[in-house]
Structures are given as structure tokens and as C-alpha cells.
Amino acid sequence: MADRKQRFTGPIVGVDLGGTNMSIGVIDEKGKIVGRSRRKTKAAEGREKVIARMVEGIERACEDAKLSMKDIEAAGIGAPSAVDWDKGSVIHAGNLGWKKVPLREIMSKRLNMPVVVDNDVNVAAFGESRLGAGKNRGDLLAMWIGTGIGGGMILNGKLWRGPFHTAGEVGHVVLFPGAGPGHRTLEDHCSRTALVRSMMMLLGHYPDSMLREFLNREKDDEGKPDPSAIGSGVLAECYSKGDPLVRKVVDASAELLGLTIANLITVMSLQTVVLGGGVSEALGKPYLYRVRESFERVVFPKTLQRCEIVPSQLGDDAGMLGAALLARETLSEEK
């Protein structure tokens, strides 16, 4: 028995399977990344190719770690989707064009090892709770602000999935009960997609906005400015240089994010909120400061102003590390 409990202490693979890139790492028994690889996801090429690329990426990460596949004890995968935790299957990943994919089953056959699959922000939250901003804290709410908005919760040291295994869908919280579709939720107002959409709408009123310059650099097929040129890095650059349009839109979204966090902490009474994702990481401290200001005005009771809102410490590695650590902890508990 004692022997079996020891089993999952060796090297584990973690995969952060995103809509654009997949990031793969091998971690040692202390959670240190000892090998890495990175691939384009190229979801449009179809599921089989994505899976083959994932397997090949894992092999490459092992090489990088100077390990053979046989040395790896298990793999954890964070998928951009609601996940059926019991079955380890992807319910619906819009970014990948996947529906009901039994990813755990497929990957454990391909890799010949136990595999654990969970939602991408759940695994990132787990990573932060074990090795990052939430280390040594029993409870946290993680919110990832990127192309979309996702969340995950750690309660009493464990990922909280709830009886239906869907917990954490913070992006879908309705902020404006009276507003129409596309203008109601947190994601509708605070994701990168939403920020860019607002900026494009208001651009006509800001003839001097720096955004024009970036838009003119990249044109779409019809020669029109391409909003996808405005990534989080561009937003951050314009923000830090004081572009009035970008400031206006970003500050308003930080205000709403702070209010949403306050509502959730008012109900849950947690100690720590970890903010991650492209938007939050690129905009950095000034963004966090405005989120916090708004949070403090709204949260009830005032004693909850002691709740800390901190940036992700693991950054881009949160998902990959978290997936590996979650695999280890889950499989060790099953023993």
C-alpha cells in the first residue's frame, strides 16, 4: 500500500491546450519544469492532427528533459472547454471545434499512461494554488481575462467543481439585467474581444488614437483594418502611453471587473483573488489598481477589503504546471 502511494512522485507531463497554441512541460517531483515544448494548435486541421501534434509535443518535451516516455508517470491536460470531469471528456470547445471528445481515453491509450483532463482555468487556478500566487492559502478565486473570461475556485485546498462539475463560469455572470444579448455579461464587457469591439466602435470619435497606427499596419483580405491586430500587448502599450480611447475603455472594464469580483467575494468570503490571462498580464499594475479600487467600494462587509487581489505568478506556465500538478494529486488520491 505504502508502495503504491509513492507511485505518482516521478516526472509528470502537463499540457495547456489552447485554441492557438499548445504549451507542454515535464515537471519533476518538486514541480520544477525540466523540459518544455510548444506547438501551434492548428485546430482547423482537425482533431486527429491536433492530437498527433500533442503526442509529438509531449515526446519532444521529454527529450528536452532528457527523459524517455517510459519515465513519465502521468499526464494532465487543460482544455479550453467545459469538461466532464468524471469521463475526462471535452464537452464543447468552441476554439477547437470539438464536441464530446473523450480526450482522457484517447490520450491515455496514445501515451500508455494515466491522463487527467480538466478545464483550462481550473488547472491554472490549481497551479497558482500549489506553486503560485495562492501558495499556502486554502481558498482562492482565479479569473483569467483573455480572449474570453474564465474562472476557477479553490475551496479548502481543493478545486471546487460543484455537483454538476461546471463551477467557475465567471465570464457568463450577467452584469446588466436589462441589456440585450452580447451586452449583458462580464465577458461581453471585459474580455479582450469586448475591449477591442468597444474601441472599434468609438474610434471615429478619437481621430488621434494610437490604435489607428496599429490597425493600419495590418489589413484584412479586403484591405480594411483588422481588429485582430489589437492584441493585449498593443492595448498595454497604448494604455501606458495614455491613449485616451484605450484608457477610457480599459478603465471602464476594470471598474466592472472589480464590481464583479466584489459581488463574488461578498457571497463567498474568500481571501485571495488571482488575476491572469493576456489582458491582465499585459496591462499589469495600473489595471489591477483600478480593479481593486472598484472592488473596495462595493464589497460587503468592509472587513472583506482584506481580501487580496494579486496577479498570476506562474503566467503562461500556470495552465501547463497546474495540469501536471492536478494529474499528480488526483491520481495519488485515487490510489
Place this chain on the structure above:
Amino acid sequence: MADRKQRFTGPIVGVDLGGTNMSIGVIDEKGKIVGRSRRKTKAAEGREKVIARMVEGIERACEDAKLSMKDIEAAGIGAPSAVDWDKGSVIHAGNLGWKKVPLREIMSKRLNMPVVVDNDVNVAAFGESRLGAGKNRGDLLAMWIGTGIGGGMILNGKLWRGPFHTAGEVGHVVLFPGAGPGHRTLEDHCSRTALVRSMMMLLGHYPDSMLREFLNREKDDEGKPDPSAIGSGVLAECYSKGDPLVRKVVDASAELLGLTIANLITVMSLQTVVLGGGVSEALGKPYLYRVRESFERVVFPKTLQRCEIVPSQLGDDAGMLGAALLARETLSEEK
């Protein structure tokens, strides 16, 4: 050790200490109420008198149960206040005019037995989870819609207080980010106080509203109609008879309550929501139906439509029963 674990299986007293009334019960080892008493709180007479009345009420409930005070093993008290769970003290009970009252210490000296003190909706949620609408369910969110709005959560079978011990303040969730003070929160829109306020504002547009009749029955000192005449029972009567003003205001509030529940379930992914309190109980099924309709439209993902929204089963006894059961469970675990 086995002997000590047995200790808290005898009769326990539960007190639901409200701003207007206190309801007291003695429960046996199976959670059956074997004795009762009820008193006016009369908070205006001061803390000492309220506490004396509570002690006297407990003695009377024991007589009713044909037990002596020596037979009682412990007491649980639900207070209308944020409670410092570690100290068992009332932080601030507006209804009672109490601030920082070490109620556990005071009562355990007076009663010469262990006492447990928690927030009134926390204990009601606990009661429902053990003997009422949440029986045999590990997780639930309870929302009590009365003069104000309070909430409590059971996660993994335990009351969730959070690291700051304030969890459940659902009444303070902001629904309208842009609105002014008094018009922002769930409580501002859906408590009985809020419903009556809205109705009084709109009364001029509804010359035939049945509410006028009730208002004319009770006048305040200056001979003006007294809105406090409009209790939950009056609202329910007008609602069931189809009074357009009451319907309009109540239906709008049910819509907002359903949306708020949807937001919380979207994040927490719980299986059961229990609605209690004067407003919810008096308005009954039609109210619950509208809350549920609104909930289903908003909740994400759609699989969460399987979450049940059910009425309190313990009704007025939820707090008293829950306080007693919480005392038993808490003290048994401490052993």
C-alpha cells in the same frame, strides 16, 4: 473517548433570535421539536432585558418539553447579524441595536451549558440541509427573502463561512452597477422593504389598487397611511387576486431574484437553491415559478437548469431547528 463522543445526543435548545420575535424550541436526539416557546424580542428595552427574556423563554420551552434545564446539553442561537464565528459574538445587529456583543460567552454563563452562535440565515440553511428541503444533498444555497435578504451556503455538507466568516451576504450583491445608493443591490430591489417602497412610489398611477384599502386601515401618528401595514401576507393576498400594481412590482423582483440566483449558480454550480423568508413563503408557487423562469433563461451552461429551486420545508422553524442542530454538530466535532 467513545463516551465523550456520545455526549451531544440528548436534548438541545435552539433559538431564532429575530428583530421582532424570538422563537425557541427543544429538540430531541432525532431532531424532533418536543417543546416550544415564543416571545417578543422588544429590542428597544435594551440588551439585558432581551437576554433575560431569552433565558426565560428557554426555561419555558423546557417546561413545555417536560424537561428540566439540567437535561439540556447545549444551546444554539441564530442572530440577525454578522457573527464572529470564532468568538461567538454578534458583530452588528441593526435590528437589535447591538454592536460587538459576546453572546456565546454571556449565554453559556447564564445557561451553564455550551452555546453556539451563528448568523440567522446560516442556521436556517443548516436546518434545511439536515432536516428540510436540502436533506441528503451535499450542497445548497439558501436565500431568505424577508424585510431584508440574507443567504447561507452548504458545501460538501458543511456550512461555508469562508476564511473571513462572512459568506452568504447575497442581499448585498450589486445588480445595477450604474445606479445610486439604495437602488443597486438585490436587497434594494427584492426585499419586502424594497417591494413596499416601489409600490408606494407607484401608487398614484394605480387608483384602484387594493393596497389603498390596507393602507387606509392603519394610519401612523400623523394620520397618514402607514406602509408597515403592507406585510408579506397582504402582498400575497393582493398578488393572488391579480392586483396590477402588486403583480407588476413582485414579478419584476422575481425576475431579478432569478437572475441573481443564475449568476451565483453559474459560478458555484450547485444542485439546490432553497428559498425561504416571509416574502417567498407568503407568495408561494407563482413567485417561485417566475424566479425559476428567469433563472433558466440566464444560467450557464444550460446543464445547470437541472439545479432545483425549492421552497423552505421548515418554514418558521428553520432557524430554531437549524441553530439547535448546528450546536449539536459543532460541539460533537469539537470533542
